[in-house]
Amino acid sequence: MFILAAYILITAAIPLVRGGPLPKSAKFDWSSTKALIAFGDSYTYVQGTHGHQNFSFIGDQFNLAYKPEDLLDNKIVQNQTGTAEGGPNWVEYLTGCGTEEGLTSPQSCKKQLWDFAFAGADISTEYTPLHHNFTVSLVNQINQFKQYGHPVLTQKVRKFKQAQTLIALWIGINDINDSAAYAVDFPTFYKSLTDTLFASVEQLYGLGYRSYLFMNLPPLDRTPGNLAKSDPSPNATQIAWYNAALADHAAEFSDNHRDAHVMLFDAHSRLGAILDEPHEYGIVNTTNFCPGYDQPDIAVNYQNYGCPTPLKEYFWFNSGHLTSHVHEVLAGQIERWLRQ
Numbered sequence: 001m002f003i004l005a006a007y008i009l010i011t012a013a014i015p016l017v018r019g020g021p022l023p024k025s026a027k028f029d030w031s032s033t034k035a036l037i038a039f040g041d042s043y044t045y046v047q048g049t050h051g052h053q054n055f056s057f058i059g060d061q062f063n064l065a066y067k068p069e070d071l072l073d074n075k076i077v078q079n080q081t082g083t084a085e086g087g088p089n090w091v092e093y094l095t096g097c098g099t100e101e102g103l104t105s106p107q108s109c110k111k112q113l114w115d116f117a118f119a120g121a122d123i124s125t126e127y128t129p130l131h132h133n134f135t136v137s138l139v140n141q142i143n144q145f146k147q148y149g150h151p152v153l154t155q156k157v158r159k160f161k162q163a164q165t166l167i168a169l170w171i172g173i174n175d176i177n178d179s180a181a182y183a184v185d186f187p188t189f190y191k192s193l194t195d196t197l198f199a200s201v202e203q204l205y206g207l208g209y210r211s212y213l214f215m216n217l218p219p220l221d222r223t224p225g226n227l228a229k230s231d232p233s234p235n236a237t238q239i240a241w242y243n244a245a246l247a248d249h250a251a252e253f254s255d256n257h258r259d260a261h262v263m264l265f266d267a268h269s270r271l272g273a274i275l276d277e278p279h280e281y282g283i284v285n286t287t288n289f290c291p292g293y294d295q296p297d298i299a300v301n302y303q304n305y306g307c308p309t310p311l312k313e314y315f316w317f318n319s320g321h322l323t324s325h326v327h328e329v330l331a332g333q334i335e336r337w338l339r340q
Contacts, residue, residue, distance in 0.1 A: 028211050028261040030338035033166050034159060035112040037149075037209075038091045039141045040170040042084035042119035042321065043218075046091070046098060047077040052134060054081060055119040060134040064144045068152045075103040076113065084119055085317050086293060087324030091115060091168060093331035107157060116141050116149060123171055124196045127189075128178040138171045142200040150207050162208050170215035170267075171197065176242050177220065177320075180234040190245040198249045210260045213338075214250050215267045216243040218322070222275055224288050225319050243268055263338075270333055274326065275315060281329050284309055289316040 038044050048057030050070050058074055059066055076082070076098030083089045088099040097109035106112045120131035124139045136144065153160050175193055182189065201212070217239050226232035247264055254262040275286050292298050292305025302310055311317065312325040322330075 028166075028263070028338075030166075030335070032164055033111060033211075034161060034164040035114065035153075036091060036095050036097075036166050036168055037145070037153075038113070038115040038117050038168045038170075039138060039145075040117040040168075040215075041121040041138075041174055042117075043173060044089065044091055044115065044117035044168070044170045045084065045119040046089065046113070046115045046117075047079075047082040048074045048115075049077060049103065050074045052118075055132075055134070056117075056136065057115045059136070059144065060118070061130070061136050061140065062134055064136070064140065064148070066148055068156055071149060071152045072107075072156060075105055076115075077103060080294075080296065080298075083324070084321050085324040085327055086298075086311060088327065089324065090170075090327040090331045090334065093328045094334055107159075112157075112160065114149065114153060116145050117170075120174060121171065122174045122178060123193050126196060127193055128175055131174065138169075138197065139200050142203055146203055146207060163210070165209060166211045166213055167201075167204055167209050168213045168215070169197075169201070172217050172242055172246070173220065173320075176217060176234045176238060180238060186238055187241045187245070190242045191248075193242075194245045194249040197246075198253055201253065205257055205260065210257075212253075212260065212262045213334075214246060214262070214264045216246050216264065218267055218271045219275065220320075222272075222286075223320055224316055227287055239268065265334055265337060267330065270330060271322070271326070274329060278315060282313060282325070283315050284313045286315040289314055289318050293318050 045055065046057050050066065051057045052060040058071060078088065078098050078101050080086055091113055092098045095109060095111040095113045097106060097111060097113035098104040106114055118136040118141060120135050121137055121141065122128040124137050130137065154162065179189065220234055220239060221232040221236045250262055250264045254260065274281055274283065278284065278286050290302060290305060290307035290311055292302065292307060293311060295305060298305065298311060311323055314323050315326055317323040
């Protein structure tokens with residue numbers, strides 16, 4: 001795992017001070033955090049009543065602008081299709097916001113969840129094409145937030161305070177999948193991708209946000225589809241290169257902004273550990289997914305679809321996403337880590 005800013009915590013849990021002591025403003029306290037603002041792709045997206053069905057909390061590429069009341073009245077939808085995991089995902093479990101069946105206003109949560117991730121998003125069309133013409137890339141998610149979301153949260157949402165807000169970003173899954181067969185020098189390509197990512201993060205810093213959580217790539221070389229291939233795409237080396245580029249940029253961002261607290265959670269290692277020792281987490285299947293995962297009665301009639309166990313005992317929800325149970329396990333690990 002890595003923690004950047006006040007110090008870096010490396011795998012051996014040895015603190016490494018970067019450039020001397022930080023200002024007091026760089027301290028981070030999860031227990032006093034009152035809001036989480038999320039950006040990313042389908043691993044992070046939640047359905048909103050003002051969102052594009054199956055893709056977003058609010059708006060899409062054709063509807064980037066929204067009125068303050070649209071955001072203030074928006075509700076998190078929790079049902080079988082409210083996320084890409086068949087149930088609550090990591091940001092919902094982490095905040096405890098929107099985990100209950102039905103509708104939840106972010107403003108009603110002890111830790112507010114404002115989720116601007118878009119399912120299918122890449123970082124920028126500069127490198128990879130949109131999955132759909134309505135997809136909002138990470139760059140445009142942050143542009144949209146800067147213009148429409150930030151003013152509403154800071155001026156109209158009761159109890160919202162920037163000093164008690166964490167920015168969470170999990171992006172790159174679609175980028176590495178979509179570009180895996182490109183004829184490029186991948187370390188250089190991934191550096192360019194993360195250059196663009198952190199150029200957008202600079203905009204968030206310019207708005208006054210000082211706490212950041214980055215998630216690195218999961219072990220995508222171990223998806224059911226890749227396990228069936230002799231040559232996985234993306235492969236473990238490509239994933240390691242991307243994660244190294246992300247870590248380098250996070251360290252540089254931390255060095256350049258000594259008043260910010262920058263954290264990089266090693267999701268790759270944590271998820272890999274679950275795959276290696278699944279029974280410790282109540283998981284019995286790590287190599288396949290239930291073919292009836294999207295059926296409305298899958299929770300009770302899973303055997304009718306050729307699935308010997310309930311979905312919560314699978315690691316993979318479908319060909320590329322984790323089950324809600326894995327998201328819950330991961331969120332618990334993140335929360336314990338943040339409390340450290």
